[in-house]
Amino acid sequence: MTGSDVLPPSFRLGYVPGVTPAKWARIWADRLPRTPLELVQVPSAEAVALVRGDGADAVLVRLPIDRTRLHAIPLYTETTVVVVPKDHLVTAADEVSLDDLADELMLHPLDDTLDWAGPPGRVIDDRPATTASAIEIAAAGTGLLVVPQSLARLYHRKDLTYRPIVDAPQSSVALSWPEDDTGELMEQFIGIVRGRTVNSTRGATPPKPKQASKKAPAAKKQSAPRGAKRGKPRRRS
Template identity: 40%
Template sequence: MALRLDYVAGVSPSKWLRAWGERRADLPLEAARVDEHEQLERLRSGEVDLAFVRLPVEADGLHLIPLWEELAVVALPKEHPFADEAELALADLDGEPAAPVQSDPAMTLELVAAGTGYAIVPHSIARLHQRRDVVAVPLADAPPTRIALVWRVERDDDDIQEFVGVVRGRTARSSRADETPELSPAKAAKKAAAERRAAEAARGGGKNAAKGKNTGKGASARSGTGRGASGRSASQRGRRKGR
C-alpha cells in the first residue's frame, strides 16, 4: 500500500517526499508528474490520492488548499527587441504575435524559440524548460498563477490529513489547531512590510530608526522617480518598435 501523489510541471515535491519518508516509513509516497490538462483526471478516477494542481480547477467534490503564487513571465526569442528588458507590461506586447499554446509547455517554448511569437508562462515553467535561445522577462502587471493541494472529499482520512500537515509545516507533535492560518496575499505583503520596518528599527535604534523612516520616505520619492523612468523606458520600447 502507498499514498499516491500527482504534481504539475513547475512543482518540486522533493522536500515533502523527504519529510514524509522520515515520518511515515510504513506508508510509501509515490509521486508522478502530469500535464495540466490531465491534472484532475487521475485524482477523480481514484488512481491517485492527492495532487498539486495549478489553479483554476473545477473543485466540486474536492478539498482544496491554495498554497503559493507563481510570478508570470513572457518568454521571447533571444533576438527579440525586448529580450534585454528587465521588466515588461502587458501593453508592451500589444501587436506582438503569440506562439500557439501546446499542452506540453516545453513544446510551447520550442515554438517561441522558432520565432512564432511570445508565450506568457509561470516563472517556474520557464525555469524548468530553460533554453539558451529563449529569455524570460517578468511581466509587471500580469496576474500570477497559483498552486494548490487537492484531494477528494470521500478520501479525507488520517493519512491524507497527515500529508496535508507536512505540506503546511505541521510537525509530528503538533495538531491541526496549531497551524498558522493562511494569510491572503495582501495581508501577507502588509505583514512582511511591517516585519521589515521592525527589523530596520531594531538594527538602527533611537535616532537611527527615525533616520531610517526619513530614508524610507526618500526611497518612496525616489521610487516615484523610478516609475517615471520606467514610463520613459516603455516609450523608448515603443519607439524601438516603430510605434
C-alpha cells in the same frame, strides 16, 4: 489500533509540470519511512480526473479547477513571465507590462495554465497542443510565450530567456483531494504542506505538563534567644 485505522501501504501524489514536490517528499520520508510516497507527474488537463478516478490520493494542481466534490488548499502563487529569444528587444528591460507586448506575435498553447481569455498582442491562430511545443516554436523565432515562471525554468533552453510581467494574471498552485478522504495519511500530507511540525496535531492543544506537588517545609524548632535564662523545674513538695 483497529482494523479501520491500519495505514494503507503507500500514498500516491500527482503533480502537474513545473510543480516540484521534492521538499515535501523528503519530509514525508523522514516522518513516515515505512509508508512510501509515490510521485506521478500528470498533464495539467488530466490532474483533476486523476484524483477523481482514484489514480491518486491527492494532486498538486494549478487553479482554477472544477472543485466539485474536491477540497483545494492554495499553497503559493507564481510570477508570470514572457519567454523570448535571447536577442529579443524585451530583454533590455528587467520586467515588462502587457502593453509592452501589444505589437508582438504571441503563442497560446491549448494547455495554457493562466486564467485569462488569451495573451496580449497578435495571437497566432494555430495554437500549439502543449506548452512544451510552444517553447520549441518560440525558440524558432515565431512568437513569444507567457507562462508561469516554473514552466519557463522547466523547459529552459540556452537560446531562450524570460522576463517577469508586472500586470499579468498569476498562477496559483494548490493541493486538491476528494472530499470524502479523511484518512490519516491525507491528514499527514496536509500537515506537511502547511508546515506543521512533527509534534503538532490538527486543532489540538497540547496538554500542560503536570507540576510536581511541593511538600510544605517542616516547621523549624524555635530556640531560646541568646542570653535568656531557662527556668528551673519546680520542686514538688
